[in-house]
Amino acid sequence: MTAHSRPEGTDVELAEGIGNALSTDYFQLREDLSPEQLDHLLRTRAFVEDEVLPVINGYWERAEFPRELAEKLGAAGLVGDGIEGYGCPPMDALSAGLVHMELNRGDGSLGTFLGVQAGLAMKSIAMLGSEEQKQRWLPAMARCEALGAFALTEPDHGSDSIALETSARRDGDSYVLDGSKKWIGNGTVADVVVVWARDTEDGQVKGFLVEKGTPGYRARRIEGKGSLRAVWQAEIELEDVRVPAENVLPGGRSFKDTGAVLATTRGSCAWMALGHAVAGYEAALTYAGRRTQFGKRLVEFQLIQERLVGMLAKVTSMQLYCRRLADLALAGRVEPTLAGLAKAHNTSTARAVLAEARDLLGGNGILLDFHVIRHMADIESIHTFEGTETIQTLIVGRDITGASAFA
Numbered sequence: 250m251t252a253h254s255r256p257e258g259t260d261v262e263l264a265e266g267i268g269n270a271l272s273t274d275y276f277q278l279r280e281d282l283s284p285e286q287l288d289h290l291l292r293t294r295a296f297v298e299d300e301v302l303p304v305i306n307g308y309w310e311r312a313e314f315p316r317e318l319a320e321k322l323g324a325a326g327l328v329g330d331g332i333e334g335y336g337c338p339p340m341d342a343l344s345a346g347l348v349h350m351e352l353n354r355g356d357g358s359l360g361t362f363l364g365v366q367a368g369l370a371m372k373s374i375a376m377l378g379s380e381e382q383k384q385r386w387l388p389a390m391a392r393c394e395a396l397g398a399f400a401l402t403e404p405d406h407g408s409d410s411i412a413l414e415t416s417a418r419r420d421g422d423s424y425v426l427d428g429s430k431k432w433i434g435n436g437t438v439a440d441v442v443v444v445w446a447r448d449t450e451d452g453q454v455k456g457f458l459v460e461k462g463t464p465g466y467r468a469r470r471i472e473g474k475g476s477l478r479a480v481w482q483a484e485i486e487l488e489d490v491r492v493p494a495e496n497v498l499p500g501g502r503s504f505k506d507t508g509a510v511l512a513t514t515r516g517s518c519a520w521m522a523l524g525h526a527v528a529g530y531e532a533a534l535t536y537a538g539r540r541t542q543f544g545k546r547l548v549e550f551q552l553i554q555e556r557l558v559g560m561l562a563k564v565t566s567m568q569l570y571c572r573r574l575a576d577l578a579l580a581g582r583v584e585p586t587l588a589g590l591a592k593a594h595n596t597s598t599a600r601a602v603l604a605e606a607r608d609l610l611g612g613n614g615i616l617l618d619f620h621v622i623r624h625m626a627d628i629e630s631i632h633t634f635e636g637t638e639t640i641q642t643l644i645v646g647r648d649i650t651g652a653s654a655f656a
Contacts, residue, residue: 263539264618268302270294270354271531275565278572282343289327289344290351296325297355305356306617308479312472314438315479319362323393327352330367330517332375336388342578346520346571353524357627358479360521365434365480366390368514370397373443373456376510377500382458386441398439400430400459400485401507407432408640409656411504415487417446417457424448424457424497426465426490432634436483437468443498444487445507456501457492465490476630508585514635515588516574521631522595523567525624529599529606530560532621536610547609556609560602567595586648593641596632603628 272279282290300321308315322328329337331345340348353360371390374382374397389395406413415428426446436442442459459466468483500506534557537547547553570591577583603625607614615622632638647653 260613260616260618263536263613267532267535268355268528268620269298271534273527273531273561273564275561276568278568286341286344286347289340290347292325293327293348293351296322296327297351301355301359305359305479306623309356309358309623310478310617312474312478314481315359318359319393322359322363323391328363328367328391328393330372332367332371332387335375335383335391337391343575346517346575349517349520350524350527350571353521354528356479357521357525357624357631358477360524361434361477361480361630364514364517364521365399366393366397368517369399369510370441370443372513373399373498373510377456377498377506379499381495382498395440396435396438398433398435398442400433400436400442400444402430402432404429404431408637413445413447413454415444415446416449417455418449423491423493426457426459426487426492428487430485430487432471433483433485434480436485437470437481453502454504454507456498456507458496458498459490459492460496463490463492476626511635512585512588515585515592516578516583518631518635519574519588519591519595520571522599522628523564523571525628525631526564526567526599526602528624529603529621530564532619533557533560533606533609536613536619553609556605560605563598563602567598570595586645589636589641590645592636593638596628597638599628600632
């Protein structure tokens with residue numbers, strides 16, 4: 250049978266429109282959104298369906314960074330993650346979460362780019378930077394005319410990043426950085442990299458803005474990834490990298506300040522995971538309504554309905570986690586342990602939803618045209634970065650018991 254003689258119901262017809270939103274909102278949470286919050290949701294959804302879904306599979310398969318999509322994301326006024334002023338689009342915590350959710354419903358690579366650009370790099374400058382640093386970098390970064398990176402993790406220090414070994418030595422009006430970093434998103438393309446290093450004078454971890462082209466900064470793209478293939482992570486070597494003193498983040502005086510930045514982005518991971526889970530559930534629901542086996546559509550089988558309802562229950566629980574997290578953020582009451590529990594719950598739950606979705610799609614579940622396998626692969630990275638489920642569990646466990654099970 251030739252491609253031109255395919256009957257209706259073959260892979261082409263089955264895949265058409267999969268990935269487009271079904272507006273899953275079983276507990277009617279959207280009714281409580283303000284017009285501004287709803288606008289962020291709908292604008293991001295339109296961006297995903299008009300700009301991202303038609304092209305993202307190719308970028309993912311080629312492991313190519315979609316720079317033009319990043320620039321369009323900035324032009325659409327979706328980059329800022331709730332930072333006030335400095336050219337950042339106004340958005341509250343719930344709006345920012347909805348942007349993360351919808352963008353990741355389209356693609357985890359672009360969603361992770363936003364998490365690095367706005368959540369880590371821009372937030373570091375906004376929370377800890379000087380007025381001059383904010384004025385110089387944030388407006389251009391909000392437009393994605395300048396790209397940023399956040400260099401904390403090292404080859405030997407991931408979960409125990411507090412033990413980082415990269416050093417910063419004061420030398421006159423500059424600091425000299427030496428060390429190595431790994432898994433640094435945007436590290437090969439960034440115009441400014443927030444490098445965290447230990448000051449040899451007082452032993453404290455501090456933040457340094459390393460600008461593109463600085464001698465001694467060498468970044469190599471990590472290849473061979475099976476997850477988040479369309480965003481680039483780097484291995485970085487720092488050898489006698491000289492940073493002027495005015496490029497030190499004045500608010501970053503210890504690892505506690507680094508942790509404050511990470512606490513704000515951990516909640517974003519819960520929203521990101523929700524986006525991936527919604528994508529998997531909606532793809533499975535659409536597919537099961539089209540696919541015919543044994544003379545009936547899949548949705549007409551009791552077992553399929555049971556599995557779809559189980560997926561919906563998981564997605565709804567994730568939505569409620571995120572909504573409550575946003576309410577607490579709006580009230581200024583988000584504790585790191587709350588964000589950590591939400592991140593751990595939602596990433597592990599998203600993995601389960603996506604595994605179910607992949608199974609429900611049968612053989613087509615491994616094809617990029619149906620999107621699920623890309624989300625299934627990408628959620629593995631979100632489950633790991635910014636604190637694994639194990640680490641979040643130990644942090645929350647310490648909080649509820651008063652006993653620390655790790656150093």
